[in-house]
Amino acid sequence: xxxxxxxxxxxxxxxxxxxxxxxxxxxxxxxxxxxxxxxxxxxxxxxxxxxxxxxxxxxxxxxxxxxxxxxxxxxxxxxxxxxxxxxxxxxxxxxxxxxxxxxxxxxxxxxxxxxxxxxxxxxxxxxxxxxxxxxxxxxxxxxxxxxxxxxxxxxxxxxxxxxxxxxxxxxxxxxxxxxxxxxxxxxxxxxxxxxxxxxxxxxxxxxxxxxxxxxxxxxxxxxxxxxxx
Numbered sequence: 001x002x003x004x005x006x007x008x009x010x011x012x013x014x015x016x017x018x019x020x021x022x023x024x025x026x027x028x029x030x031x032x033x034x035x036x037x038x039x040x041x042x043x044x045x046x047x048x049x050x051x052x053x054x055x056x057x058x059x060x061x062x063x064x065x066x067x068x069x070x071x072x073x074x075x076x077x078x079x080x081x082x083x084x085x086x087x088x089x090x091x092x093x094x095x096x097x098x099x100x101x102x103x104x105x106x107x108x109x110x111x112x113x114x115x116x117x118x119x120x121x122x123x124x125x126x127x128x129x130x131x132x133x134x135x136x137x138x139x140x141x142x143x144x145x146x147x148x149x150x151x152x153x154x155x156x157x158x159x160x161x162x163x164x165x166x167x168x169x170x171x172x173x174x175x176x177x178x179x180x181x182x183x184x185x186x187x188x189x190x191x192x193x194x195x196x197x198x199x200x201x202x203x204x205x206x207x208x209x210x211x212x213x214x215x216x217x218x219x220x221x222x223x224x225x226x227x228x229x
Contacts, residue, residue: 001119003163006110009128010159013135014143021140030133032209035195036216038188041126044224046185053178061179065186068108075101079137080191099154102138103161105187106131110165111172112181122223123181126188127162129216 020026050058073080075097109127116124138158142151169177196213 002113002116002124002166005119005124005128006131006162006166007159009131010135010155013132014139014155014159016132017136017139017141018143021136021143027133027136027140029208029212030136031195032212033216033219034129034133035192036213037129037220038126038216039192039196040217040220040224041122042185042188042192044220045122045126046181046188050178050182050185055178058178058182061182062186062189065183065188066190067186068183069105069187069190072101072105076105079141080105080134099157102134102154102158106158106161107165107168108180108187109184110162110167111169112177112184113162113166114169114172115174115177118227120223120227122220122227125223126220130188130191131162 017027047062050062069080077098079098079102109130113124113127118124135155135158138155142148142154169180172180196209
């Protein structure tokens with residue numbers, strides 16, 4: 001069921017992007033909503049679990065996740081936090097680089113899912129919420145104007161990346177899972193904070209952005225309370 005949910009979140013996002021990809025504002029709002037959800041999952045779920053271990057150096061892995069995401073963005077050109085409008089103008093993004101960066105990103109997110117069985121898991125739903133806007137952007141960029149075989153291959157690889165990571169995670173020593181969770185926590189922290197805290201136009205107060213962040217936080221809080229019981 002978890003695998004189906006992961007793949008479905010990508011497929012839904014891609015088709016929304018294919019048919020509504022010209023609505024850049026919608027994509028941005030979806031990203032901001034998911035960022036509010038994601039950063040709340042980090043603070044309430046991922047980080048408490050990570051720091052509950054006796055390894056006092058676990059924070060290094062979180063920092064490693066932040067740095068790794070910065071490296072991956074040199075390949076994906078910022079797809080993860082909505083910097084996709086530049087790609088319509090630039091020709092320096094290679095499908096193979098995009099495919100590799102997105103695959104590594106999603107694959108790592110899937111590894112900690114090896115220990116999760118509940119579909120209401122905040123971590124799982126965080127990935128699902130995160131997949132929707134990324135897939136929307138991917139669909140808009142790759143499938144908005146054409147339906148090439150390569151474009152569908154990239155979408156298919158991205159859809160299977162997290163499930164493959166989850167399958168791969170079953171072969172790891174359970175004691176190592178916490179390190180992967182810390183790594184992904186750093187990735188989530190970087191992506192969500194960039195989306196939330198990047199400067200508004202002319203540094204004006206963007207009330208819609210604040211409302212969407214609060215809505216995302218609220219959804220994550222409701223899920224946290226429900227899952228705790």
